Amino acid sequence: MAIIEVVDLVKTYDRKVAVDGVSFTVDEGEIFGILGPNGAGKTTTVECVEGLHTPDGGTIRVDGLDPRRDRAELRARLGVQLQQSELPDRIRVGEALDLYASFYRDPADWRELLARLGLADRAKTEYRKLSGGQKQRVSIALALIGKPKVAVLDELTTGLDPQARRDTWDLVEQIRDAGVTVVLVTHFMEEAERLCDRIALIDAGRLVAVDSPAGLVSRVDGEQRVRFRPAAPLDVALLTELPEVSHVERHGPQLVVTGTGNLLHAVTSVLARNQIVAADLRIEQAGLDDAFIRLTGRKLTE
Amino acid sequence: MLKIVKTEWKLFLREPSMVVFAVLFPTVLLLVLGAIPALRTPDPTFGDLRFIDAYVSSLVVIALAFLGLNKLPTTVASYREKGVLRRFSTTPVHPARLLVAQVLVNVIAGVISIVLLMVVCWAVFDIDLPHHPLGFLVTCLLGLLSLSALGLLVAAWAPNARSAGGWATVVFMLVMFFGGAYLPRFLLPDFLNVIGEYLPPGVGALQESWLGVAPDPAHLGVLALVTLVAGTVAAKSFRWE
Ligand SMILES: Nc1ncnc2c1ncn2[C@@H]1O[C@H](COP(=O)(O)OP(=O)(O)OP(=O)(O)O)[C@@H](O)[C@H]1O
Numbered sequence: 028m029a030i031i032e033v034v035d036l037v038k039t040y041d042r043k044v045a046v047d048g049v050s051f052t053v054d055e056g057e058i059f060g061i062l063g064p065n066g067a068g069k070t071t072t073v074e075c076v077e078g079l080h081t082p083d084g085g086t087i088r089v090d091g092l093d094p095r096r097d098r099a100e101l102r103a104r105l106g107v108q109l110q111q112s113e114l115p116d117r118i119r120v121g122e123a124l125d126l127y128a129s130f131y132r133d134p135a136d137w138r139e140l141l142a143r144l145g146l147a148d149r150a151k152t153e154y155r156k157l158s159g160g161q162k163q164r165v166s167i168a169l170a171l172i173g174k175p176k177v178a179v180l181d182e183l184t185t186g187l188d189p190q191a192r193r194d195t196w197d198l199v200e201q202i203r204d205a206g207v208t209v210v211l212v213t214h215f216m217e218e219a220e221r222l223c224d225r226i227a228l229i230d231a232g233r234l235v236a237v238d239s240p241a242g243l244v245s246r247v248d249g250e251q252r253v254r255f256r257p258a259a260p261l262d263v264a265l266l267t268e269l270p271e272v273s274h275v276e277r278h279g280p281q282l283v284v285t286g287t288g289n290l291l292h293a294v295t296s297v298l299a300r301n302q303i304v305a306a307d308l309r310i311e312q313a314g315l316d317d318a319f320i321r322l323t324g325r326k327l328t329e
Numbered sequence: 330m331l332k333i334v335k336t337e338w339k340l341f342l343r344e345p346s347m348v349v350f351a352v353l354f355p356t357v358l359l360l361v362l363g364a365i366p367a368l369r370t371p372d373p374t375f376g377d378l379r380f381i382d383a384y385v386s387s388l389v390v391i392a393l394a395f396l397g398l399n400k401l402p403t404t405v406a407s408y409r410e411k412g413v414l415r416r417f418s419t420t421p422v423h424p425a426r427l428l429v430a431q432v433l434v435n436v437i438a439g440v441i442s443i444v445l446l447m448v449v450c451w452a453v454f455d456i457d458l459p460h461h462p463l464g465f466l467v468t469c470l471l472g473l474l475s476l477s478a479l480g481l482l483v484a485a486w487a488p489n490a491r492s493a494g495g496w497a498t499v500v501f502m503l504v505m506f507f508g509g510a511y512l513p514r515f516l517l518p519d520f521l522n523v524i525g526e527y528l529p530p531g532v533g534a535l536q537e538s539w540l541g542v543a544p545d546p547a548h549l550g551v552l553a554l555v556t557l558v559a560g561t562v563a564a565k566s567f568r569w570e
């Protein structure tokens with residue numbers, strides 16, 4: 028059952044169109060990813076859902092509510108982690124949670140919540156003395172303090188080290204397992220692939236596709252990548268003219284050839300004919316980032 | 330709401346510079362000035378009052394001006410810059426509550442600061458307490474509210490915390506100057522004194538109520554008007570993000 032419905036959402040800042048006719052639905056109990064490059068309009072989209080912006084067009088329903096008209100009720104049911112938001116420097120973690128808990132009719136027990144987030148020993152620590160990862164977890168705690176039905180988490184692992192990132196992923200799964208629908212905004216492929224039941228791909232304000240990670244990848248199935256470092260200069264045109272090759276990219280000394288069919292054979296034949304040795308040769312199956320390139324003609328992260 | 334005020338109050342107490350300037354500074358300044366014998370001797374230029382007698386109302390101005398025009402706008406602007414206000418908007422509680430809580434914290438701090446000042450005035454220097462306590466209380470309150478409204482106006486219009494600090498300082502200096510905090514008021518030309526009497530926080534009304542007459546309603550009216558106008562404009566034009 029759909030808990031969030033977005034139809035033809037349009038949002039313009041001054042003259043710049045940030046979101047241009049985006050539609051999707053989020054089902055109850057799923058982790059729904061919104062994936063796209065910087066400036067794609069992800070934050071703008073979810074902030075319209077949160078009722079922080081008034082859309083210029085389209086309709087939004089969250090658990091049957093209109094985010095602008097039913098503001099107050101929406102805020103009681105929706106937990107939000109903003110992309111950029113801090114707390115006062117000197118507030119203690121426990122104080123912040125206690126304060127925010129008082130804003131809701133039936134709040135979660137904040138001590139229990141802190142323990143679940145691995146912050147039990149930080150309750151008396153001032154916000155400014157927390158590490159980046161700990162701040163992020165406090166932010167998640169504040170999003171969950173009101174026992175929301177839906178939690179919207181915007182870029183929750185940006186700036187975290189790999190270990191903290193994986194810990195946070197486990198946490199998001201726990202939140203979902205506790206029955207909360209999660210909307211996760213990210214520009215990390217790996218994060219989306221690992222966590223999301225379904226993903227909306229957004230590029231330049233437009234919705235490119237909505238599908239499961241596997242479903243997105245299957246759209247480029249059969250596509251592969253050959254990566255190598257030519258020992259001598261190589262005319263790229265020799266590769267691009269092959270029927271198996273869809274495109275070639277240069278990464279410093281490395282060449283990345285994407286294509287279908289017997290790609291490896293086709294590429295190595297060309298190299299052999301030109302007597303060029305390929306060092307560090309690797310072959311990779313298509314993933315979510317290839318799906319993104321295929322669907323938008325652009326790369327997700329540069 | 331009570332919890333927001335309580336939390337903001339705790340945060341205020343944890344900023345040592347704020348507490349020192351808003352609560353202790355006027356009293357300390359009184360003690361320092363009072364330690365100078367010449368300033369403790371009645372002088373015919375002040376109508377046989379001592380310098381410190383005449384300067385007390387300016388000390389009150391210092392406390393009120395600091396709270397309304399320094400602490401308030403810088404705190405509010407930094408809350409906006411850090412996204413504290415924005416995070417409030419995602420909860421069932423409107424961020425305006427946070428601003429109201431700030432003003433209430435100002436009132437509490439102002440009361441403590443002025444009571445402390447009065448106690449030292451009375452116990453150490455034998456300066457009379459305000460002769461018209463009710464008028465004095467009303468004037469202090471209106472004075473602080475009018476300065477807080479101006480402070481919020483600065484915070485509403487300033488693009489970021491840094492420029493809020495800058496703008497607030499300009500207004501702060503003006504208020505301090507007209508309030509006689511830099512140059513005692515009897516050294517200022519008459520026309521400046523007249524302006525100062527009406528300007529928030531209403532040093533004219535402060536002095537009157539301290540010396541025993543009910544404050545001039547015109548003075549109080551100006552303060553109330555400033556509070557109302559600046560407060561409304563600030564509320565209407567406030568940017569939450
Ligand atoms: N307040 C604003 N005023 C004007 N333009 C804005 C504003 N907020 C965002 N934009 C513009 O709208 C577009 C979409 O921004 P948005 O923040 O939604 O992107 P995003 O997908 O969340 O990007 P990121 O991955 O960097 O967070 C961008 O081009 C941005 O410059």
Ligand SMILES: [Mg+2]
Nearest residue numbers: 069070071110
């Ligand atoms: Mg964003």
